[in-house]
Structures are given as structure tokens and as C-alpha cells.
Amino acid sequence: QSVLTQPPSASGAPGQRVTISCSGSSSNIGSNYVYWYQQLSGTAPKLLIYRNNQRPSGVPDRFSGSQSGTSASLAISGLRSEDEADYYCAAWDDSLSGLVVFGGGTKLTVL
């Protein structure tokens, strides 16, 4: 059972917009930044979004993040086949002596 809650799966057709949610609490998302990672099959995770809504250099602007209260969301617009991957949210948790907590991950399928 992950501290951050994500839907196990999401899907969309090419060109569509999909949103992945991440639900936490006041000790993590409610008071600390949220990070999103993309993990393509068989590879290491890659930073996708940092500090709730910032994109690292090289990440397309099709990817966007938001945070409100104790929840966060990752939106992917103009879906492409290469976006098929697992997506994880993460945050620092004040209540656990400074630990990093991850969501359980969402498997995105491009139909």
C-alpha cells in the first residue's frame, strides 16, 4: 500500500489528452513539492516534472503538472505511442522523518 495513491491504469488514443491523479495528505503533497517520473518498459525512471509543474530541459510541453491541496495531477496532451509507460508521483513526507514517498504507479496504454 503506497502512501501516495494513483490509479493503476490509464489509457487514451493517439492525439487525446489523459490525466493521471496522485492523492496524498497534508504531510506530503499538501506541504511539499510533487515530482513525476516516467518509466519506459525495461528502463530506469526519468524525471518528467519537478516542483509540481516544472519541466526539465528536453521534456516536451505536452507534459504538464499541477497540484492543489493534497492532490496532484499529470496531464499528457497530444498522446503519442511513445508515451506508453509507467508514471510515478513522488513527494517528501514531513511525518516520516524526511522520507521520500512514491505513488504505486500508473500504467498508461496508448490505444
Next chain:
Amino acid sequence: EVQLLESGGGLVQPGGALRLSCAASGFTFSNYAMSWVRQAPGKGLEWVSAISGRGGTTYFADSVKGRFTISRENSKNTLYLQMNSLRAEDTAVYYCAKEALSITGTTGHFDFWGQGTLVTVSS
């Protein structure tokens, strides 16, 4: 170019020990905190441990506290994870990850990851 290269994984019996290494290059190693993150087969990511840039402060997940030790040798640009009293539930791919901005601790902002090394705990 930042590179992180893990090594030391393998098959170990329950109760055994293993030391993982992560060789870093392409950045000033001592200026950044580092973490180990693991992923059990078919499961999600789990943060395991972190260490400050100078090595003076360490952090552990409750699941490994008292069994795992994290250290670093800045002169060799290398991060270590000593794993003792291994259990079947420690079976996972272990990634080392570079903290993007922090030298003192971990925030979850990992800008570079290694390719991972597989640890299998089984008799």
C-alpha cells in the same frame, strides 16, 4: 554527461549480505546528496536510503533501518549500499539516483538515475 553505474547485485541467500556500488561521473559528486531507490519485480518504486553530499547525514526507510548502511567515498565518486540480513522481500532492482539540488538530504527530486542492479534473495 552525467553517468551513474551500479554494480554488485546478484543472488544471495536469506540472511546473507551484499554491497552495491554506484560509480558517478560528469558532475561534482560531493555537491549532491544521493539516494538508493528499489523496485521489486513487477512492482512500483520504493525509496530506500539517502546520504548527504559530505556523507555526514544518512536516512533510511523503515523497511531497511538497522539492516542497510549507506556510505560514499567522494574521492572515488562512488556511492555504496551495504545490505545485511537480507530477506526475500529485498529482492528488487536497486537504482542509485542523484538529488537535483540538495546537498544535505533528499527531497525526491532525482534528476539522474543509474540503470539499476538486480538483487535476488533466495535459497
